[in-house]
Amino acid sequence: MAPDEKVPDPQTLQDSKPERASVRELHLPILREMREPHDGREPIPLWVTFLFGALLFWGGAYTVHYAGGWRGDVLEQNPRPYGVGAAEAGPVDPVVLGEKLFKAHCVSCHQAAGQGQPGQYPPLAASPWVTGEPAQLKRIVLHGLEGPIEVLGASYDGNMPYFAARLNDERLGAVLTFIRQAWGNDAGPVPPESVAATREATQERTKSWTVAELDAVTEPDWTALPPADETPPADAPPPADEPPAAGDDR
Numbered sequence: 001m002a003p004d005e006k007v008p009d010p011q012t013l014q015d016s017k018p019e020r021a022s023v024r025e026l027h028l029p030i031l032r033e034m035r036e037p038h039d040g041r042e043p044i045p046l047w048v049t050f051l052f053g054a055l056l057f058w059g060g061a062y063t064v065h066y067a068g069g070w071r072g073d074v075l076e077q078n079p080r081p082y083g084v085g086a087a088e089a090g091p092v093d094p095v096v097l098g099e100k101l102f103k104a105h106c107v108s109c110h111q112a113a114g115q116g117q118p119g120q121y122p123p124l125a126a127s128p129w130v131t132g133e134p135a136q137l138k139r140i141v142l143h144g145l146e147g148p149i150e151v152l153g154a155s156y157d158g159n160m161p162y163f164a165a166r167l168n169d170e171r172l173g174a175v176l177t178f179i180r181q182a183w184g185n186d187a188g189p190v191p192p193e194s195v196a197a198t199r200e201a202t203q204e205r206t207k208s209w210t211v212a213e214l215d216a217v218t219e220p221d222w223t224a225l226p227p228a229d230e231t232p233p234a235d236a237p238p239p240a241d242e243p244p245a246a247g248d249d250r
């Protein structure tokens with residue numbers, strides 16, 4: 001390979017310059033008239049910018065106007081009062097709250113009219129377990145019930161779930177108050193304090209009750225118990241006077 005073959009002769013380049021220029025000139029009119037179409041790099045038209053600006057502004061204004069103060073409860077149809085001013089809002093009607101809770105937690109088994117389902121779920125309407133002493137009733141919903149039970153002449157042997165962990169004293173009291181007054185039932189309310197007292201007295205309980213155990217239960221009047229927030233004197237065993245759960249040793 002001779003080196004002089006590869007290296008371009010400067011003289012030759014010099015000579016070709018005018019030729020290149022003439023080629024460019026020749027193409028100029030063609031380039032001017034037949035512009036290649038292209039896309040992707042067009043600037044955004046001004047009116048689109050303004051339109052989006054206006055939309056953004058309107059959206060922001062709309063959101064701020066209808067934000068309801070950014071409160072978590074604005075969409076709540078029956079807001080439950082809390083925080084500052086809750087006291088002035090007045091107490092919740094336990095029967096109204098109880099009906100809601102019944103529909104959420106009990107209706108799937110005990111049915112809308114409390115009639116239960118033959119052979120499977122006992123009725124709550126007219127049931128003496130519901131309208132009788134609340135001591136047994138509170139225990140049934142707090143910890144559940146299992147084993148054979150007779151309600152209004154029919155026998156059942158199922159498993160009633162427990163609600164101690166799911167419903168607080170106020171809610172349990174409300175749902176019990178509701179079932180004691182619905183569908184022709186006519187028994188007194190079960191106030192939250194009453195549920196609290198039983199919950200406290202049976203806090204060791206971890207399994208469902210049986211009818212035999214419930215039959216053995218007698219409960220002191222909850223109104224005689226010290227309020228929940230007051231620590232009872234050391235010499236008075238507070239809920240220890242509760243009946244010993246007959247089946248705990250089983």
Ligand code: HEC
Pocket residue numbers: 102105106107108109110120121122123124127128129130137140141145146147148149151156157158159160161163175176179
């Ligand atoms: C998963 C179905 C189910 C759900 C939900 C349920 N129960 Fe029961 N419940 C039963 C079964 C089954 C029995 C009978 C248990 C047995 O045979 O020992 C029962 C028994 C009872 C009893 C005593 C028997 C009677 O009919 O009077 C009461 C009271 C009661 N449930 C109230 C409630 C309340 C209040 C709720 C809602 C907070 C509720 N139950 C939710 C299934 C359910």
